[in-house]
Amino acid sequence: MMRNFFPILTVTLVIFALWYAFAIVLNKHWAYDKATRGGYELSFTELVADTWTQKKPRLPTPDQVAAEIWKSTGIAAIKKWGRTEGEPFSERVAAVLGDKKSLIRHAWLTLSATMLGFVFGTGLGILLAVGIVHNKAMDNSVMPWVITSQTIPILALAPMIIVVLNAVGLSGLIPKAVISAYLSFFPVVVGMVKGLRSPDAMQLDQMRTWFASKAQIFWKLRLPSSVPYLFTSLKIGVAASLVGAIVGELTISQDGGLGARMLQGNYYGTTLIIWASLIVAAALAATLVSSVGLAERVTKKRMGFVQ
């Protein structure tokens, strides 16, 4: 732990230093413009102070982003909580989650689309992998389509998915989850096919000597063998799910979500909102990936994989 501490700290400090330096470089034109129009000279200290505190900077500094995140999560929630005093607890929670300006609400929307898409994608991925491993025809016919599906840019496909699903009466969370599933099923298929095929010839021969059925080989050998592969895929899959949900929100932006918030920031040129949403999305992704990692450790330990 301590051995890692200093290298990690060093890298973080370097990133922050570069970030602040770039903020000066990228924001200085606006500072000079203001100075020219006002007819005054800028010293270097004044320049730095200006570039790090602009209202609509090209590149906001980390402390500005942090303040924006706090404003649109903590402060917003405290305000809503205070204003709904006297109402039942569940109503107050709903009020906090329903606050249109709150990143908590947007993060919650993105999280629900991500989770639903992740469940869809993982389920579909596992089913396809089982089919591919057990059926020669499926192996030959489905796999090329699975690969092709990932060569189409999701941004181009997302609006069409939404239009088609709308036509059959599906709107809201489901279309976003479908886009999210579209990205997350792929690593699951690839990982599960490899995992289900990981038992070696000797293990399969052994099953044959016991006259085991295909179903018994699947449940007792193939499926447990695939668990380590599945978790590796799930880690990639859950991050892909989040990307998918955000892409979906860019398209169906009226419903909100981190993607919609980024788009809004883009319209009004408020880079602070974009960056705040971006950082929250990244934190969400990190939380999701490490949750899968935790589940992996617990499962492997219980299964006896870890020594």
Added chain:
Amino acid sequence: MKNDVVIKAEKLCLTFKTNDGPVHALKDVDLTINKGDFVSFIGPSGCGKTTFLRVLADLEQPTGGEVSVNGMTPEEARRKRAYGFVFQAAGLYPWRTIGGNIKLPLEIMGIAKAEQKQLVEEVLDLVHLSGFENKFPWQLSGGMQQRASIARALAFQADILLMDEPFGALDEIVRDHLNEQLLELWAKTGKTIGFVTHSIPEAVYLSTKIVVMSPRPGRVTEVIESTLPRERPLDIRESPEFLELAHRVREGLRAGHDDDA
């Protein structure tokens, strides 16, 4: 007294088709194994000793000749679970305990839970692993893992045990120990054992019958009946009788090589 024939092969042939033309893994193999025999198959790589064992287990299909196991075809014998097979690697499932691993074939065969438990205890006792039932494979040494895999092959009480170089990956000290235990197990259970090995002392020490094989094409060059008593302490390996048998096996192997050259 005439012994019951358990395994019988007549003119058994197996040819693999490869890109470099056909490979004669087995050619005209004739062999009879009686009930309670301990038969070792010895010979250089490619002599077909493992292939022969795999034909008996219905893991390879012969291309000619006749073979019967317990009076049935190998496939019927496999359906009836007439044999237990021990592979070179223990192949225990890491996610199952030792007890769970031994239960695996019993679960597959649909044996009742209460009986499973009893059978597991019995075979663990046979391989001297009582008390290790709830340990995971990684908690055991290589030799202990292989003993667990033998227990697994014994669990469903087949009267034939086929072993494909089961101790090949273990060091010599562990190997001696396991050989001794295997003889003890064989005396206790009266199983018919087919045992593939590379080691002359191992073959002589264990067997009632040593089948010497030679490669290209894989065939039996000599079948040596052991003159050693059934009761064999480890130091029997220094007796003149033992050395004489080992000498005959070595000669047999050399003869097989000579007409190969």
